[in-house]
Amino acid sequence: MISERGRFCAICGAMDEVLLDNLCETCYKKEHPLEIELLKSLNVAICTDCGELRVLSTRIDPYVREESLEEVIREVARSAVLSKFHSGDPYDVEFEDDIKNDKIMNYGVKEFELRTKITLQPHEEFSPFEKDFITRLKMKRTICNDCSQYKSGYFEAILQVRAYKRKLTDDELDRFENLINTMMKQYEGAKLSYILDMEVVPDGITAQVSTKLLASNLAREIQAITAGKLSLAYELKTTKRDGTEVYQNTYLVRLPEFGKDDIIEYEKDIWKIRAINDDQMRLESLTNRKERKIVRKRVENSAKKLNDVLFPREYMLVSTEGQTVVIMAMDNYENFDDNLERLPLNKEVGSTIKGFLLDEKNYYTE
Numbered sequence: 295m296i297s298e299r300g301r302f303c304a305i306c307g308a309m310d311e312v313l314l315d316n317l318c319e320t321c322y323k324k325e326h327p328l329e330i331e332l333l334k335s336l337n338v339a340i341c342t343d344c345g346e347l348r349v350l351s352t353r354i355d356p357y358v359r360e361e362s363l364e365e366v367i368r369e370v371a372r373s374a375v376l377s378k379f380h381s382g383d384p385y386d387v388e389f390e391d392d393i394k395n396d397k398i399m400n401y402g403v404k405e406f407e408l409r410t411k412i413t414l415q416p417h418e419e420f421s422p423f424e425k426d427f428i429t430r431l432k433m434k435r436t437i438c439n440d441c442s443q444y445k446s447g448y449f450e451a452i453l454q455v456r457a458y459k460r461k462l463t464d465d466e467l468d469r470f471e472n473l474i475n476t477m478m479k480q481y482e483g484a485k486l487s488y489i490l491d492m493e494v495v496p497d498g499i500t501a502q503v504s505t506k507l508l509a510s511n512l513a514r515e516i517q518a519i520t521a522g523k524l525s526l527a528y529e530l531k532t533t534k535r536d537g538t539e540v541y542q543n544t545y546l547v548r549l550p551e552f553g554k555d556d557i558i559e560y561e562k563d564i565w566k567i568r569a570i571n572d573d574q575m576r577l578e579s580l581t582n583r584k585e586r587k588i589v590r591k592r593v594e595n596s597a598k599k600l601n602d603v604l605f606p607r608e609y610m611l612v613s614t615e616g617q618t619v620v621i622m623a624m625d626n627y628e629n630f631d632d633n634l635e636r637l638p639l640n641k642e643v644g645s646t647i648k649g650f651l652l653d654e655k656n657y658y659t660e
């Protein structure tokens with residue numbers, strides 16, 4: 295490069311100008327136009343259901359970015375503009391746009407404008423090059439793949455909660471339904487994570503779950519708070535044209551026949567189940583308050599559940615004398631004697647006791 299004063303421009307003959315390669319600034323810029331590919335338009339597809347963006351065949355999930363749609367579109371458009379522009383020299387860029395959050399989902403708004411002003415100074419001798427142009431963001435409101443799968447009722451797995459040889463209690467149904475709803479809140483906004491349909495009836499819970507992973511996570515959570523057993527069944531749903539087989543998985547959590555707080559008859563005594571885990575039960579005798587740990591299988595094989603045949607009752611402890619206590623039934627105010635060892639521990643005179651009547655005999659639970 296030659297730059298000197300006192301000579302004239304090789305094209306226009308101007309004198310006393312700063313020359314670069316024997317050309318004045320005007321002629322030089324004409325001969326060496328700035329090579330900028332201007333992005334005139336950019337298609338921005340947005341899912342009106344979930345807000346997912348598709349720009350230059352890239353999928354962008356705004357939930358993951360934790361920014362407003364306006365911000366996300368702005369950033370994506372700016373980087374699309376700059377991706378067309380390469381320069382070895384430093385440059386300044388200024389943007390201006392009319393993207394507005396409340397217009398993004400509005401079908402009436404066909405496009406936004408992004409104005410880009412690039413300033414580049416490749417040669418110290420000359421004033422900077424400036425380029426000012428507009429990119430039209432053509433907005434396309436659509437339904438993305440995942441959302442259309444959801445709409446078409448697509449699901450990969452079924453979650454089932456059942457109990458062994460019994461129906462589920464209202465309390466169990468409430469707990470599991472709440473647990474599922476709470477867990478689903480964590481998946482809010484996550485791709486392809488939804489429950490299509492959930493049936494909650496005394497026979498159990500049945501839910502159509504979008505993905506196998508989600509169904510298995512839900513099943514494991516429920517299993518963890520029960521002493522249930524988890525099993526998995528595969529069912530061939532369809533065979534694709536290329537021969538691959540598509541299976542639908544069923545994740546089944548089977549609750550034990552006996553649960554915590556159940557009243558059972560086992561080895562000729564009446565017990566309340568205090569705790570239950572995968573292998574063991576802890577039982578409290580309602581005739582002498584002694585506790586026993588027993589292998590769960592043994593209890594399940596021979597115990598009889600009494601919940602449905604007993605008659606719940608409330609009592610009051612009227613007085614105690616040695617091992618003898620006087621109890622009053624609250625439903626008919628009848629007083630009768632009983633043995634202290636049959637009562638829950640640490641009951642004071644005047645306190646109420648929960649229990650039940652079974653085969654004309656009173657039992658005390660709490």
Ligand SMILES: [Zn+2]
Pocket residue numbers: 303304305306307308317318319320321322
């Ligand atoms: Zn010239």
Ligand SMILES: [Zn+2]
Pocket residue numbers: 341342343344345346437438439440441442
């Ligand atoms: Zn969508």
